[in-house]
Amino acid sequence: MPEPTASQPTWTVPVAPGRLDATVRVPGSKSITNRAFVLAxxxxxxxxxxxxxxxxxARLxxxxxxxxxxxxxxxxxDVLVRPLVHGSAEPASVVLGNAGTVARFTPALAGLGSAHVLFDGDEAIRRRPIAPLLAxxxxxxxxxxxxxxxxPPFTVIGHGGLPGGKVDLDSSASSQxxxxxxxxxxxFDAGVTVRLLGGTPPSEPHIAMTLDMLRRFGASPERDGQEFHVGPAELSCPDFTVEPDLSTAAPxxxxxxxxxxxxxxPGWPGYSTQPGDWLRSLLVELGQRVELTPDGLTVTGSGDIPGARLDLHEVGELTPVIAALLCFADGPSVISGVAHLRGHETDRLAALATELSALGAGVxxxxxxxxxxxxxxxxxxxHTYDDHRLVMAGAVLGLRVPGVAVENPATVGKTFPGFVDAWGGMLS
Structure with missing residues (x-):
């Protein structure tokens, strides 16, 4: 885990002035947006x-x-996306930043062309796992x-297409x-059949999301246990609407x-493959009142939170916010099933244990x-370690703890550039 950079600007989180009464509009889902862009x-x-x-x-x-x-x-x-044209053999570069979806989803597309394409990004992306995908x-x-x-850095040398066929994949570190x-x-010329090795990949909802979106674009993916197949297909979806980001709604x-x-x-869907939709059942389990209507989701909380034992294997990206919430519980809690978070934007488990404990919690x-x-x-x-989800966790702590200064709040621009303003609006 990189050292925190305390010299970066901080945001002192406003304490909740009392019981909340707010409507918050969250932006489109990052996971759906970047999948839609690739399929388009x-x-x-x-x-x-x-x-x-x-x-x-999304811009990356x-x-x-x-x-x-x-x-x-x-x-x-909205964004109009035009299909790839594979005519040029001129060398190209793809800037990854610290975007896992860009690093994982675009190398295969480079193999469809005829150019040498260099992939590189922030120092953090060089530490995130990708070797099983390259294999x-x-x-x-x-x-x-x-x-x-x-x-990264690595170069994909295009030869005008990819044969595809049967491949083995260890996806235990990331469903991406x-x-x-x-x-x-x-x-791919023959489509692709993927046999999973190394156990069940984390975040089953993201896999369901991928399969659902492939169908919406005209493909016919199939699944048989730990084996997946999608054949060659002409994709088309002239008009596609992105759902609100339910994980960004979490804090x-x-x-x-x-x-x-x-x-x-507003706009919370009646059905969604997003991991964030699990929040509805979690909050009920924690004794809060949840109502889903055609207009969206309404959560009414008591301020009292019981301790809990939660397996977040399928919804790991919610861990930072949930861990922050459980610091206010009336008893001890355990979060399990999320070892893969050590390979996210930062080592999230080490970061959360360090930062939550530094403010007094026993984590x-x-x-x-x-x-x-x-x-x-x-x-x-x-400290947030250039991780957007840690900014959100810090915001939750600051609701009840005066003087929480979240380092580098601008890093939340990875998923919600207007987060700080929206948070303040919720509390005003």
Missing amino acids: ALASEPTLVRAPLDSRD MLGALEALGGGWERRDN ALREAGADIDDAGRGA FLSALLLAGPA FVVAAAAAGGTVRI TETADGLAIAPAPLHGGVF
Whole structure:
């Protein structure tokens, strides 16, 4: 885990003035947005992606597609994505930033062209796992030079297409490895059949999301246990609307539980493959009142939170916010099933144990999660390690703890550039 950079600007989180009564609109889902952009780039005709997320990760994805021969233009709050054109053999570069979806989803697209494409980004992306995906892409026919690193920087050497076929994949570190192969599979000569090794991948909802979106774009993915197949297909979805990001909504709906009162999230879908939809059942389990209507989700909290034992294997990205909430519980809690979070934007388990404990909580790492022993909390700097979800966790703490100064709040621009303003609006 990198050292925190305390010299970066901080945001002193406002304490909740009392019970909440707020309506918060959250931006489009990052996971859906970047999958839609990839599928649109592989389609046979332009796709109007409505209400996509506009954030650093989404812009990096659009930049990557442009570097690979695609095109796009903004139309008010929407984005028109044009299909990839594989005519150029000129060398190209894809800037990854610290965007896992860009690093995992776009190398296969480079293999469809004829250019040498260099992939590199922030120092943090060089530490995030990708070797199993590169190995599977090589099985599918990709020519990749990574100098044995199994991490960026690496170069994909295009030869005008990828044969595809059967590949083995260890997706235990990230479900994005599997999604990357399935999203590109319709453009492979023989499609792709992926046999999973190394156990069940984390975040089953993200796999379901990928399969659902492939179907919406005209592919016919199949699943038989730990084996997945998608055949060659001509993709098309001229008009696609992105759902609100339910994981980005997490700190807001959790705020109702932490501070008491009511928070409404307009546009919450009646059915969703997003991991964040699990928040509805979690909050009920924690004794809060949850109502889903055609207008959206309403959460009314008491401010009282029981200790809990939670397996978050399928919804790991919610761990930072949930861990912060459980610091206010009336008893100890355990979060399990999330060992893979050590390979996210930072080592999230180490970061959470360090930062929550520094403000007074008793939080320790376990083999696959966190043990949380609530204790009196105090203010101080909450380091975020360039991780957007840690900014959100710090915001939750600050609801009830005066003087929580969240380091580098701008890093939340990865998923919600307007987060700080929206948080303040919720409390005003």
